Every structure is written in structure tokens, then in C-alpha cells.
Amino acid sequence: MNKKYLTEIFTGIRPTGGLTVANYLGAVRPIVELQKKFTPLVFVADIHGLTDKEPKEVGQYVEGVVADYLALGLNPSKTNIYLQSAVAGEVSFLTLILSRLTTVSELLRVPTLKDKLKNKDNPEVANALLFFYPVLMAADILLNKAERVPVGEDQLAHLEITRRLAEKFNKKYGDIFPLPQTQEMKALRVLSLKGEGKMSKSIPAGAIFLTDDLKTIEKKIKSAETAFEGEMTPKLKSHILITKELATEKEDLKKVDDLIKEHEAGKAVLGEFKKVMSKVVIEFIDNFQKKRLEIVKDKDYVRSILEKGNKIAKENATKTINDVLKTMDFYR
Numbered sequence: 001m002n003k004k005y006l007t008e009i010f011t012g013i014r015p016t017g018g019l020t021v022a023n024y025l026g027a028v029r030p031i032v033e034l035q036k037k038f039t040p041l042v043f044v045a046d047i048h049g050l051t052d053k054e055p056k057e058v059g060q061y062v063e064g065v066v067a068d069y070l071a072l073g074l075n076p077s078k079t080n081i082y083l084q085s086a087v088a089g090e091v092s093f094l095t096l097i098l099s100r101l102t103t104v105s106e107l108l109r110v111p112t113l114k115d116k117l118k119n120k121d122n123p124e125v126a127n128a129l130l131f132f133y134p135v136l137m138a139a140d141i142l143l144n145k146a147e148r149v150p151v152g153e154d155q156l157a158h159l160e161i162t163r164r165l166a167e168k169f170n171k172k173y174g175d176i177f178p179l180p181q182t183q184e185m186k187a188l189r190v191l192s193l194k195g196e197g198k199m200s201k202s203i204p205a206g207a208i209f210l211t212d213d214l215k216t217i218e219k220k221i222k223s224a225e226t227a228f229e230g231e232m233t234p235k236l237k238s239h240i241l242i243t244k245e246l247a248t249e250k251e252d253l254k255k256v257d258d259l260i261k262e263h264e265a266g267k268a269v270l271g272e273f274k275k276v277m278s279k280v281v282i283e284f285i286d287n288f289q290k291k292r293l294e295i296v297k298d299k300d301y302v303r304s305i306l307e308k309g310n311k312i313a314k315e316n317a318t319k320t321i322n323d324v325l326k327t328m329d330f331y332r
């Protein structure tokens, strides 16, 4: 039985629409960066998507989200992408096997579940797939014997659970799961253009969506909240961050630095700054939208990429499930 890693870098993406600039900077770009050095395996978590969506709706997002990631720089000759349900049998079975190694109370203590049960759902109405969410996630990771898992801060507890389940299995039945390491993706502080909090889908007027048309972006940036002359606010900092992170031309970076210096010296230049911000963001989104259009033009392209990834996932899953059955001495 071998405990070798099968996958260097592994992560899951949610099948949702409506990615924002903040999603790009926080979740997509880190993976694009990692593919310079590694061969990541990424999957669309369509079964996880069923916790709060109907299957039909989840299905409608799958190819779109892959097209988004490809247009944002995921390179299919570097990164393999598969669909979670392509290994539905294996991942479900491993979820059940791992479920035996935790308790109902332990799962009820998972912070993400506790939050959800407090804020949105309650135990009387929340479906039990929500309860199994972290175990299903552990099954994804362990099925692929992943070495490093880049995730946002909100997923750290799930990675802890994954390691705990792997250790339990190894101890109880035999040493087959190498422990996955967390690679935390530090979220950049991208704030809503308006109002409170982070940039998110839930406040559309304060969010720049990758699907926004260029006029809309210009309008949103024009009406973004900033700061008084000479003052530095978290909002303005966030606008500067977005602009600098998305800028591709040195000249624009220099303009931003110069304007912010003038602003800090008390001059009224934020109108000018917003023009640079608009130009940079619009260039980025225009480029994204053109690439995406090119990608979806070929009806079979995304599908063929998934098929390639699905084969790899199936191979990993078959190997791991064989290991699991043998190690547990499960009669078949």
C-alpha cells in the first residue's frame, strides 16, 4: 500500500456565476500563479453545489465557471480540471467511510456549519448535505491524495478536519493517506465600492462583476466612495489596491503613485485617480470578456478539457478506493 501523494496542488471551485474582481484577485489568480511551478488539479464542486441549489441550476453553471477560470488565465496544458460528479461513486463512498471516523457532535461543532445554522438555516430546515459538507470535502482531497490545498481563510477548519480524518483512518486501518497541507490564500482586502464590508455579490452596486459592461464599470467607479483630500480611508486603499493589482502598464502604476502622493498632500485629484482606475479595470475586464467569448465559441472545448481531467480524477479515485477497501479488509 502506498502513501505517496498523487497530486501536488489541489483545490475545488464552486459552481456559481457572478465572479467579481475580488474573486479573481483572491481565489483565481493564486492558482494561476501556482501553475507556473506546479501541475495543479482543480475540480468543479458540483456535488457540494447541491447543498443550496437544485441539480439543474448547478449543471447550468459548470461549463460557465470553467470558461471563467480559463479566460482568467488557467492554462489547460498546465492545470487539469475535472467535474466532481465524474467520480460521484468514489467520492460518495469515501464520504460515508470517513463519516464513521467522526461523530455527530464533532460535525455539529464545525464553525462553518454552526454559523450557517445560526444565521440562515436552522437544523429543522437545513438539509443534511450541509452537515456532511466538510466530510465530502475531505473525501475530495483524500481521494486525490493531495499534497497542498490552496484555500481561503473560510476553509481552514475544513482542512483541519480532513487531516484529522486521514490520521484516524491511517491509525485504525493502515497508513494509506498522506496528510494534506493547507496553503492559505491571503485574501486581499478588496472592499465594496460603496457601503459596508467586502466586495461581494450581495451588494451589486459596490461590486465589479466580470460580466459588467464597460459603461456600467465606469459608472460604478465614478460613484465609488473615496476620501476627503489628504485623508486615507480603507475604501480608497482598496481602490488603489484593485488598480495596482490589475494594471499591466508601468505608466499607470506610476500615475497612481503620483496622484496618491498629491492626494495625500491635500490636492483634489481623486477624480483623476478614478479615471486611471476605470481605464485599468476596463482593460482587464474587456480582455477577460474577449477571451471568454473565444473560449465558449467552440461548444466542445470546455467539455473536452473536463473529459481530460475526469480521466485523471477517475484514475486517482480508483487507486485510492482500492487502497481503502484492501486496507479496511472490506469484503467485496
Ligand code: TRP
Pocket: 010, 011, 012, 013, 014, 045, 048, 136, 137, 140, 141, 149, 150, 151, 155
Ligand atoms: N468548500 C470549498 C469552497 O467553498 C470548495 C471545495 C470543495 C474544496 N471541496 C474542496 C476546496 C476540496 C478545496 C479542496 O470554496
